[in-house]
Amino acid sequence: TARPLKKKKLNQVNQLPNSNKHLGIFDDGHGSLDREVCRRHELYVSFRDLGWLDSVIAPQGYSAYYCAGECIYPLNSCMNSTNHATMQALVHLMKPDIVPKVCCVPTKLSAISLLYYDRNNNVILRRERNMVVQACGCH
């Protein structure tokens, strides 16, 4: 949920972190190309801010993370990629209008436990699958 950012600590709001300088793929560490490689970023989802604490008992929020960054040819090992993604990135370079870029997406997700009241005031404990990004990759 995007809202005008208030002066709060990062773990209070569902806030994207400030983008900072990262190494580009063709960059040998001296910043010739200032583009950020596909990787996992911090994102804390606050159930309080979503207004869900009317029924959610625990947790009050959780670290969900998200994937962002460039998937640029050649896709090397740190991009946790596949042969297909490598071919798509190559074809994208040749026909950018037709074949889209390779996307930076979650490749490994994990569950969280959620304790909440249902409509009948029964208390429910559910293992919600695929809620936390563990790893990102180009696909």
Next chain:
Amino acid sequence: SSHLPRSPHVFPQHRLGVREPRDMQREIREVLGLPGRPRSRAPLATAQQPASAPLFMLNLYHAMTDDSGNGPPQPHLHRADLIMSFVNIVEHDRTLGYQEPHWKEFHFDLTQIPAGEAVTAAEFRIYKEPSTHPPNTTLHISMFEVVQERSNRESDLFFLDLQTLRSGDEGWLVLDITAASDRWLLNHNKDLGLRLYVETEDGHSLDPGLAGLLGQTAPRSRQPFMVGFFKASQSPVRAPR
């Protein structure tokens, strides 16, 4: 591939209208299984007293999220991905003034159990205080499912569990009611009725209340409740949007 139609691979970005976040949130809450409309909390005075079911479920939550494995063992926990606690909506007693046997009956509304869930275990939990009726005696506590109520004769019952303890014992008594789950999954809309009997060593029927078993009139932290442990079926089909 050069003659392929131009495919716009950048989706148009648009800011959400006023109503859209609320609709999106309602949809997301449904997908996560969270109730759509805000739950109406019990009156403040009662809500502040900790109730037995939430206390028990909070312990399960901590056990589920504790990776160190130091907490007390929770036998059914790690096989389940959904655990539901139910507070009983109706309680009947057939005690003093009636001919024997005496019993206590609890009814539960199971309509909130989502479809496609397999029961891995189910328990009925009731708190027992020390009793002196009669003192220092062995008590047999048996639990039945009320399969079919009869107006003109005794209801059809299905035996679930039997526990033996001493009259002076105190603490939570856990009765296994997993065997009742076959029927309740077939018919969510019918309340689940559980009937509890207490007998002494010589087969004399005893009022469960006199034996120290607390019902709905007990303090909130000691009221009886039921817990179901569920495993989602392997391929949960999501309703089309």
